[in-house]
Amino acid sequence: xxxxxxxTRGQRWGRFLDARVNAPDLYxxxxxxxxxxxxxxxxxFVIFMxxxxxxxxxxxxxxxxxxxxxxxxxxxxxxxxLERA
Numbered sequence: 001x002x003x004x005x006x007x008t009r010g011q012r013w014g015r016f017l018d019a020r021v022n023a024p025d026l027y028x029x030x031x032x033x034x035x036x037x038x039x040x041x042x043x044x045f046v047i048f049m050x051x052x053x054x055x056x057x058x059x060x061x062x063x064x065x066x067x068x069x070x071x072x073x074x075x076x077x078x079x080x081x082l083e084r085a
Contacts, residue, residue: 017059024068031076047073 009016020026038045060066 019063019065021063021065023065024072027069028072
């Protein structure tokens, strides 16, 4: 299989990682707009993080993006979580 070279930047698939280190700050700034958009459409605002994927890549220890994003989410109004082990 061959992947788009724009996405892979000429590297083999699985040999690179684009870490969005500013993701927690970006989401905090966009949260109200996303919530408003859902409510204006008569929909409930939901953030779904799939349990079928593993967000804790080895690089998470270095970048801390998932941890920081979860910390941001826990401080926003109207956010609750459901966990299942």
